[in-house]
Amino acid sequence: MPRPSLYAIALGALEKGRGVAIATVVGAHGSTPRHLGARMLVADDGEQWGTVGGGRIEQLVVEAAREVARGATPRVVRQHLVRDLAMCCGGSMEVALTPGAPSREAIAQLAAAKGPHTIVTPIDGAPITVRAVRDDDPPLHHPKIAGGELLEKVGVRERAIVYGLGHVARNLGPLLAQLGFEVIACDDGETGATAPAWAARFIESFDPAEVERELGGLRADDHVLIVTRDHAIDQKLLEQLIAREDIAYLGMIGSRGKVGRFKKRLEAKGLLDGDEGARRWQRLRAPIGLDIAAETPEEIAIAIAAELVALRRRGVAPRTRSVVGDWRPLRPEET
Numbered sequence: 001m002p003r004p005s006l007y008a009i010a011l012g013a014l015e016k017g018r019g020v021a022i023a024t025v026v027g028a029h030g031s032t033p034r035h036l037g038a039r040m041l042v043a044d045d046g047e048q049w050g051t052v053g054g055g056r057i058e059q060l061v062v063e064a065a066r067e068v069a070r071g072a073t074p075r076v077v078r079q080h081l082v083r084d085l086a087m088c089c090g091g092s093m094e095v096a097l098t099p100g101a102p103s104r105e106a107i108a109q110l111a112a113a114k115g116p117h118t119i120v121t122p123i124d125g126a127p128i129t130v131r132a133v134r135d136d137d138p139p140l141h142h143p144k145i146a147g148g149e150l151l152e153k154v155g156v157r158e159r160a161i162v163y164g165l166g167h168v169a170r171n172l173g174p175l176l177a178q179l180g181f182e183v184i185a186c187d188d189g190e191t192g193a194t195a196p197a198w199a200a201r202f203i204e205s206f207d208p209a210e211v212e213r214e215l216g217g218l219r220a221d222d223h224v225l226i227v228t229r230d231h232a233i234d235q236k237l238l239e240q241l242i243a244r245e246d247i248a249y250l251g252m253i254g255s256r257g258k259v260g261r262f263k264k265r266l267e268a269k270g271l272l273d274g275d276e277g278a279r280r281w282q283r284l285r286a287p288i289g290l291d292i293a294a295e296t297p298e299e300i301a302i303a304i305a306a307e308l309v310a311l312r313r314r315g316v317a318p319r320t321r322s323v324v325g326d327w328r329p330l331r332p333e334e335t
């Protein structure tokens with residue numbers, strides 16, 4: 001069962017008559033433990049949910065947020081982590097403390113989590129509001145400061161479409177669900193695979209066209225992962241998906257040898273011709289995952305999940321690979 005959001009917790013606390021304050025990172029400069037948009041909820045008795053980075057900075061924020069939760073004036077905690085707090089991180093942070101009660105309407109909307117919307121958090125501690133998404137709003141996971149407000153797009157769950165329900169997928173699926181992905185599990189059922197508890201949806205097919213019909217089309221935030229039990233299935237899937245430049249990510253499991261053979265077969269079929277074909281191949285993440293010398297299904301799942309987190313946070317995944325059976329350190333020109 002998914003964990004309740006901070007907003008659902010805040011709404012529950014307000015409904016019980018508890019005072020709450022929402023601590024939001026609205027400034028992060030240099031090396032800091034959390035960045036723009038990180039949030040923490042603090043109750044009037046000091047109970048807290050979430051984190052803005054731990055250590056002395058969090059201790060100060062909790063103390064101030066507890067006062068705000070009890071009715072004190074909203075404020076912004078500004079600290080240089082080295083100069084003011086003797087923390088080794090470096091950099092500085094600004095954390096806005098917003099009383100929960102005046103923001104109750106927005107909190108209720110966010111707790112319901114229906115549809116895409118933008119959270120507007122004034123830096124001065126004024127009530128949080130929620131509005132419809134605009135064209136100039138920041139992309140998902142990349143909030144920005146504009147006009148004295150933190151703007152954050154939420155309410156959109158990235159999808160992870162996982163082809164195959166073997167050892168890797170059974171370890172990967174729960175990780176991706178915990179990371180907030182809407183996981184779509186796809187398998188032909190010949191091995192007796194059934195809908196896993198961590199999947200938002202199970203589609204009994206390896207046909208990308210059928211999967212797309214079932215989903216009502218692919219989206220720009222879709223992450224497609226090919227991790228089936230059969231190389232022939234992997235190749236067929238890759239042939240049908242490699243031209244899809246309208247998705248966020250396409251990854252396939254396998255050794256460098258397998259990937260090299262697949263490339264030659266795709267070239268023979270004309271799927272990698274010219275500059276367009278070269279771009280297609282460059283977009284493919286294969287072997288899939290960060291190169292951490294992963295070997296077991298559990299390790300490979302972590303490597304894949306880590307790559308998707310890097311893509312989410314940086315906008316681009318590092319040019320490294322997780323390889324089973326033929327790991328070696330990457331040369332500088334390969335990174």
